Amino acid sequence: MKIGQVAERSGVPAKTIRYYEDQGLLPAADRAGNGYRVYGKDDVHRLQFIARARSLGFSVKDVSLLLDLYADRDRASGDVKQLAREHVTAIDAKIVELQAMRSTLTRLMERCHGDDRPDCPILEDLAQAPVQSPS
Amino acid sequence: MKIGQVAERSGVPAKTIRYYEDQGLLPAADRAGNGYRVYGKDDVHRLQFIARARSLGFSVKDVSLLLDLYADRDRASGDVKQLAREHVTAIDAKIVELQAMRSTLTRLMERCHGDDRPDCPILEDLAQAPVQSPS
DNA sequence: CTTGACCTTCCAGCTACTGGAAGAACCATA
DNA sequence: TATGGTTCTTCCAGTAGCTGGAAGGTCAAG
Numbered sequence: 001m002k003i004g005q006v007a008e009r010s011g012v013p014a015k016t017i018r019y020y021e022d023q024g025l026l027p028a029a030d031r032a033g034n035g036y037r038v039y040g041k042d043d044v045h046r047l048q049f050i051a052r053a054r055s056l057g058f059s060v061k062d063v064s065l066l067l068d069l070y071a072d073r074d075r076a077s078g079d080v081k082q083l084a085r086e087h088v089t090a091i092d093a094k095i096v097e098l099q100a101m102r103s104t105l106t107r108l109m110e111r112c113h114g115d116d117r118p119d120c121p122i123l124e125d126l127a128q129a130p131v132q133s134p135s
Numbered sequence: 136m137k138i139g140q141v142a143e144r145s146g147v148p149a150k151t152i153r154y155y156e157d158q159g160l161l162p163a164a165d166r167a168g169n170g171y172r173v174y175g176k177d178d179v180h181r182l183q184f185i186a187r188a189r190s191l192g193f194s195v196k197d198v199s200l201l202l203d204l205y206a207d208r209d210r211a212s213g214d215v216k217q218l219a220r221e222h223v224t225a226i227d228a229k230i231v232e233l234q235a236m237r238s239t240l241t242r243l244m245e246r247c248h249g250d251d252r253p254d255c256p257i258l259e260d261l262a263q264a265p266v267q268s269p270s
Numbered sequence: 271c272t273t274g275a276c277c278t279t280c281c282a283g284c285t286a287c288t289g290g291a292a293g294a295a296c297c298a299t300a
Numbered sequence: 301t302a303t304g305g306t307t308c309t310t311c312c313a314g315t316a317g318c319t320g321g322a323a324g325g326t327c328a329a330g
Contacts (some may be wrong), residue, residue: 004276014277034326036277045262052261056325057236060317070258079248080257086242091237095230101192102226105219114216122215123205126187127180139307149308154287169295171308195286271330278325288315295308300301 001039003029010047017047025050025064058087136174138164152182160185160199193222248251 007014018037020026026046029037043108049070053063062083069075069083142149153172153184155161158214161181163173184205197218204218246256 002277013319015319016317018278023317034277049261054305054317055236056240056261057233066258066261070262071254073253075253075255075258076251077247077253077255077257078249078251080255081244081247084244084247084257088237088240088244091233091240094232095237098192098226098230098233101190102223102230103143105191105223105226109216109219109223112212112216112219114209114213116213118208118210118212120204120210120212122212122219123201123210126184126191126201127205137308148288150288151286153310158286169308171295189286271306273330274329275328276326279323281321281322282317285316289313291310291312293309296306298304300303300308 001043003004003039006039006044006047009044010051012047012051020050020060023060023064025060025067055122056087057091058083089091136178138172138174141174141179141182144179145186145212147182147186154183155185155195158195158199160195160202191222192226197222 001009003014003017006012006023007017010017017026021028021037026043029039029043031085032038049067050063053066054060058066065083066080069080073116108122115121136142138149138152141147142152145152147155152161156163156172161178164178166173167173181202184202185198188201189195193201200218201215204215243257243260248254
């Protein structure tokens with residue numbers, strides 16, 4: 001299989017596959033006589049693993065750790081769970097941050113006419129930005 | 136005022152102030168005879184505006200637009216509101232994405248022993264990642 | 271033999287900074 | 301005046317995870 005086929009079957013763009021190889025997520029692919037990378041079924045599988053982990057928000061570095069754990073038959077599931085737990089904690093922090101932004105923005109938007117007039121509580125808030133009065 | 140003072144009063148690091156100048160968020164600062172940047176009160180204010188807008192998640196480019204609108208006495212508040220609305224939409228999309236990740240991860244974690252045994256539904260999911268059966 | 275699709279490498283750009291190096295300038299003290 | 305410590309200057313590189321594009325090699329079809 002050439003990189004184009006693997007890309008199609010795994011859903012990971014060829015450019016990204018080369019990038020992952022460069023980053024060490026994939027072992028350096030064998031090369032055909034013409035220099036083209038050659039892949040097998042396992043590579044498609046590995047790329048799907050990577051894509052799935054990435055879609056859950058794991059960093060490339062963490063995916064690398066997950067791949068190591070996956071390959072290790074003597075792994076402790078506690079290690080995997082711990083990685084996931086930390087990731088969820090980070091996700092929660094982001095959600096909280098985004099919700100705070102969202103809440104402030106919608107509050108300001110409710111007070112903004114949103115018409116042709118120039119007076120705008122949103123800009124006024126940005127300009128004054130004094131204190132955050134609770135509710 | 137030198138950059139250090141402005142940094143302290145605005146809460147924006149000196150490095151970041153230079154970066155903002157470079158990016159066009161701030162006009163090129165006047166220079167003293169020794170080449171040091173010289174600032175006034177208005178610059179502190181402008182930096183606070185920027186910092187506040189950034190803390191609400193607006194991109195640097197959007198902050199630039201907001202500064203333009205702020206400076207324009209003939210602005211339409213509708214333009215500001217529209218910018219905010221689009222931003223909230225983007226935030227909502229991110230929240231939804233993060234919540235989906237979170238939900239999948241916690242579901243997998245609940246099924247994982249998290250002990251010394253090697254069998255781990257988290258890794259199995261990443262490896263199989265077949266379909267997402269509803270609930 | 272040429273065209274077109276695919277492959278290769280390498281460099282640049284995206285976002286929003288941040289760290290660090292090298293060098294000038296300022297300030298205070300001994 | 302020497303010296304040391306802090307602050308300033310510019311410029312380059314690195315962070316995360318790709319993505320786009322240039323320049324060029326390979327291969328199958330017509």
